[in-house]
Amino acid sequence: xxxxxxSPGTLSxxxxxxxxxxxxxxxxxxxxxxxxxxxxxxxPRLLIYAASTRATGIPDRFSxxxxxxxxxxTISRLEPEDFAVxxxxxxxxxxxxxxxxxxxxx
Amino acid sequence: xxxxxxxxxxxxxxGGSLRLSxxxxxxxxxxxxxxxxxxxxxxxxxxxxxxxDSGGDTYHGxxxxxxxxxxxxxxxxxxxxxxxxxxADDTAMYYCAKGNTESRPYYFDFWGQGVLVTVSS
Numbered sequence: 001x002x003x004x005x006x007s008p009g010t011l012s013x014x015x016x017x018x019x020x021x022x023x024x025x026x027x028x029x030x031x032x033x034x035x036x037x038x039x040x041x042x043x044p045r046l047l048i049y050a051a052s053t054r055a056t057g058i059p060d061r062f063s064x065x066x067x068x069x070x071x072x073x074t075i076s077r078l079e080p081e082d083f084a085v086x087x088x089x090x091x092x093x094x095x096x097x098x099x100x101x102x103x104x105x106x
Numbered sequence: 107x108x109x110x111x112x113x114x115x116x117x118x119x120x121g122g123s124l125r126l127s128x129x130x131x132x133x134x135x136x137x138x139x140x141x142x143x144x145x146x147x148x149x150x151x152x153x154x155x156x157x158x159d160s161g162g163d164t165y166h167g168x169x170x171x172x173x174x175x176x177x178x179x180x181x182x183x184x185x186x187x188x189x190x191x192x193x194a195d196d197t198a199m200y201y202c203a204k205g206n207t208e209s210r211p212y213y214f215d216f217w218g219q220g221v222l223v224t225v226s227s
Contacts (some may be wrong), residue, residue, distance in 0.1 A: 034213040036151075043201055043217035044143075044151065055215065070200070089149055091213045095153040 002026055002090050006098035012106040019075040021101045023088035028068045032092035035073045039084045108132040110202045110218030117224045120143050128202030132162040136180040139205035139212050142187045144198040159208035192225045
């Protein structure tokens, strides 16, 4: 069973700062890694798939990278609407989600 | 516009049953795999079950295997989740999620707003 571990659990930053979120897999997931954003009271929204491809309508301040076991979601300059919880997910042999990283206003 | 509208949630006693529905519109329902994902209050996301485009193959997570059954009716453009032997730890928001293709591997490109299931006496 593939386990995804996200770090940090919480990231406290100010608007305009750069955010780097990590997702580590217990074994290689190739590039079958997606990132979702979830705001309170809303369903998740797809941000990134295939580790680095932005979904339709996602601003280019969001970027994904990595392959194998180590992945990163980067938000180049935080906008007020970016404060949310972010989840990674492996969608190959399993459908496991990471436990989430909360990006909060500092 | 893709829309996924869940229904059928509510309060149920431990050991009881419930059937969730997800009505789809805005895309060719029969061409895409679908899943249910749940989220317990204040917790993260947990994949529950998945079904291929034709309904020929289904998959269930270990925590619900033998108790929940995913199915679909392509003529009605509707996804279902039959839940039985419900437990308190099944309490969660249940989301219907659309896969980006007909079978694995697929990510979830659209999600419904969710339906709340509460298991309590």
